[in-house]
Amino acid sequence: MSKYYTAQELAEKAGVTTSTVYAWKRKGKIQEEHPNGSKTMMFSQEQLDHILDGTTSRNSSRELDESLTCHHCGKKITHSKDLVIKPTRISKSNGIKYMERYYHFECMKEYNEELNVELEEQQENSWWDKAYMLAKDWLDLEPGQNLSRYFVLRLKGLRIGKYMPTNDNTHITKRGYSFEVIYRTMQLCTPNVRKAMAEKPFSDDNHRTNYIMRIIESKINLVNSRIKESTKAEQRLKEDKQDQVERRAEYKRKSSKGNNSKLSKIVSEAVSERDSHDELDDLFD
Structure with missing residues (x-):
């Protein structure tokens, strides 16, 4: 039996924002479901797997007409069985955007592992900053002063x-x-x-x-x-x-x-x- 996730749960598991999930839905990349007549918008485990794999390309084995570059390692992707397409967080001058990028299948695994570590580091840094600022407040330090x-x-x-x-x-x-x-x-x-x-x-x-x-x-x-x-x-x-x-x-x-x-x-x-x-x-x- 398939599992179902809310938009927020899907975003957490895919490592993206809820807004990105809604954008995927608008573009037809994923389809909302209402299991058993539920009024809540849900998404199936199969759709989550599709997002995590990011692929419509590993179902067949063929050489690509035009070689693509892996976003992770920078090397060429020459065969369809090794191609994964995934919406990727990109920092631009006008903000953060999610754009489709190409990966080798094995590079996709490495990228996801590194992304998880990066997100964990960001969370750690955020908590450290809060602890640091609270300590400064205890000691009545001015904005330009350090612990x-x-x-x-x-x-x-x-x-x-x-x-x-x-x-x-x-x-x-x-x-x-x-x-x-x-x-x-x-x-x-x-x-x-x-x-x-x-x-x-x-x-x-x-x-x-x-x-x-x-x-x-x-x-x-x-x-x-x-x-x-x-x-x-x-x-x-x-x-x-x-x-x-x-x-x-x-x-x-x-x-x-x-x-x-x-x-x-x-x-x-x-x-x-x-x-x-x-x-x-x-x-x-």
């Missing part, structure tokens, strides 16, 4: 689970705490930090920095656990919604056999569990 090198190293030490990094990579690593966790913890600790800044006598900047780090370290495991629990709950909710769509489709197939009461029970249970997830409070309101 001390010692403060920066202590913060980055949290990222890899060390007192301070030496030659370690502090981005895209499974060690320590993510910059999101560090920033969220800093938000939670802001009242305590401000209180300490106003009341505690510090011998120097390093003494103050170490005291702030102890405050952060006292809360960071709690925040890390809550974020993991929230992520798992969101994943379960997505799975529940997908399961609900599949169950409704299964009921539609069997509706002629008079299983109305069974569907009512299934949908009721799914909606009840979904509502319980919806009641989860945000970590930081």
Whole structure:
């Protein structure tokens, strides 16, 4: 049985914006569906696979009339079985656009892996920037002033689970705490930090920095656990919604056999569990 995705879910899985999904629909690259009479615009797993593969060209094996250049490696694509066509994010002077580009089949895999890493790095950098700016706010630094090198190293030490990094990579690593966790913890600790800044006598900047780090370290495991629990709950909710769509489709197939009461029970249970997830409070309101 085919899975179905909303426009937002399809965009997340394809690594594009929702606007791009709607643009693909307008151009006829993908077709909206309404499984079992649903009013919500949905897209099938087959259409997602088509987007991820980006191909109408691997179904046959023939030499191309005109050789094409791979957008990833820059080499020529001479055979149809090795050609993949994919809408690709291109930065232009007037903004970001998605344009069709040609890839070798193997290069497409490498490109997707590198793109995932790039997106992850962008997210990491965004959380780091937020943590950095919050720390500056704590210390009442002016816009042109920077955090001390010692403060920066202590913060980055949290990222890899060390007192301070030496030659370690502090981005895209499974060690320590993510910059999101560090920033969220800093938000939670802001009242305590401000209180300490106003009341505690510090011998120097390093003494103050170490005291702030102890405050952060006292809360960071709690925040890390809550974020993991929230992520798992969101994943379960997505799975529940997908399961609900599949169950409704299964009921539609069997509706002629008079299983109305069974569907009512299934949908009721799914909606009840979904509502319980919806009641989860945000970590930081």
